[in-house]
Amino acid sequence: MHDHDGHTHDRGERDVGDHSGYESGDLRVDVLERILGENERTADANRSDFAAANVAVVNVMSSPGAGKTTLLCEVFARLAPELRVGVIEGDIETAIDADRLAATGVPVALVNTANGFGGECHLDATMVRSALQRLALDDLDLVVIENVGNLVCPAEFDVGEAARLMVYSVTEGEEKPYKYPVMFRSADVVAINKVDLLPHLDFDIDAFESNLHDVNPAAGQLRTSARTGDGVEAICDWFRSVAETHVRVPTPHDEDE
Amino acid sequence: MHELSICTAIAAIVREHADGRPVDRVRIDVGALRQVVPDTLAYSWEVTVDGTPLAGSILEVHEIPAVLACGDCGADTTISVPVFRCPCGSTSTSVVSGQELLVTSLELCPV
Numbered sequence: 001m002h003d004h005d006g007h008t009h010d011r012g013e014r015d016v017g018d019h020s021g022y023e024s025g026d027l028r029v030d031v032l033e034r035i036l037g038e039n040e041r042t043a044d045a046n047r048s049d050f051a052a053a054n055v056a057v058v059n060v061m062s063s064p065g066a067g068k069t070t071l072l073c074e075v076f077a078r079l080a081p082e083l084r085v086g087v088i089e090g091d092i093e094t095a096i097d098a099d100r101l102a103a104t105g106v107p108v109a110l111v112n113t114a115n116g117f118g119g120e121c122h123l124d125a126t127m128v129r130s131a132l133q134r135l136a137l138d139d140l141d142l143v144v145i146e147n148v149g150n151l152v153c154p155a156e157f158d159v160g161e162a163a164r165l166m167v168y169s170v171t172e173g174e175e176k177p178y179k180y181p182v183m184f185r186s187a188d189v190v191a192i193n194k195v196d197l198l199p200h201l202d203f204d205i206d207a208f209e210s211n212l213h214d215v216n217p218a219a220g221q222l223r224t225s226a227r228t229g230d231g232v233e234a235i236c237d238w239f240r241s242v243a244e245t246h247v248r249v250p251t252p253h254d255e256d257e
Numbered sequence: 258m259h260e261l262s263i264c265t266a267i268a269a270i271v272r273e274h275a276d277g278r279p280v281d282r283v284r285i286d287v288g289a290l291r292q293v294v295p296d297t298l299a300y301s302w303e304v305t306v307d308g309t310p311l312a313g314s315i316l317e318v319h320e321i322p323a324v325l326a327c328g329d330c331g332a333d334t335t336i337s338v339p340v341f342r343c344p345c346g347s348t349s350t351s352v353v354s355g356q357e358l359l360v361t362s363l364e365l366c367p368v
Contacts, residue, residue, distance in 0.1 A: 029363040033270050035263055035285065036358060122259055152292050153259035181339030182292040214340040217348035
């Protein structure tokens with residue numbers, strides 16, 4: 001019924017290793033293993049490398065088009081005189097965003113996730129680990145990981161970061177924290193971006209901020225416009241504080257079990 | 258579609274524990290606070306194991322409700338919407354369950 005590599009495994013004669021819960025004649029094998037355990041172990045290895053190089057790492061996440069890249073370009077221009085910043089840029093395809101960020105003068109390691117299984121919709125710890133080899137960590141103070149634009153998947157994958165910034169644009173609607181709670185709960189700070197568009201929209205920013213507070217009472221909230229520069233200095237201050245303190249913040253798997 | 262990544266990770270764990278023995282059923286716990294869709298997961302499992310020794314095995318998803326413990330009044334509350342507030346009004350809550358993403362057990366094929 002199952003074609004399992006053509007061998008017959010006689011339980012009486014073959015050492016099957018340490019499979020706790022397995023006994024001869026028993027068809028049930030107890031496992032109790034975290035599905036993302038391998039990713040968590042790689043994320044911990046990344047975290048050790050970041051600590052050894054004394055570099056602070058921020059994972060930046062959003063839906064496609066929320067303005068991550070434009071906001072980061074503004075932030076890097078302001079941080080350049082005081083902090084040595086490097087970028088890991090995740091995109092399914094193209095180097096367009098990587099080129100825009102590199103134009104600000106920061107070193108960029110691009111990860112096109114289409115090389116992965118089925119064109120991954122997120123960065124995982126292994127992809128970040130492969131990109132690390134292309135950044136001189138010892139020469140940097142801050143590494144910013146621009147994740148793949150997606151409100152679901154990136155939140156599930158710890159990549160070894162110290163803190164998470166979510167960029168959310170006011171064109172996305174007030175109800176999104178309820179629809180994408182995993183992402184909104186995983187953020188330490190949410191930049192509510194494109195506030196220069198508010199006069200043209202029906203978006204109720206107070207309702208959004210209240211919804212976000214329902215889902216993640218601990219998240220910091222900052223109103224920003226990469227276009228006008230509103231709030232950009234406040235985001236820079238947050239990056240400065242992360243770079244200074246290397247805040248170790250809870251990641252989703254810390255709450256497991 | 259990180260369900261495919263998750264299924265790839267499940268398959269690696271199953272292969273290790275099955276150690277070549279044919280697998281009939283894989284049981285996993287998925288917390289309500291994981292943005293994982295059980296139907297998508299079952300479909301992704303078929304795609305992931307197609308053409309491998311695990312083809313034909315069933316992925317059995319056990320959904321675990323989201324439960325909060327209140328840091329102020331001490332009550333446990335099961336939530337069905339992602340509002341992390343105790344009925345007493347406190348937002349000082351911790352998650353008791355709902356974050357699970359575990360392979361719990363395998364059922365081997367009878368020989």
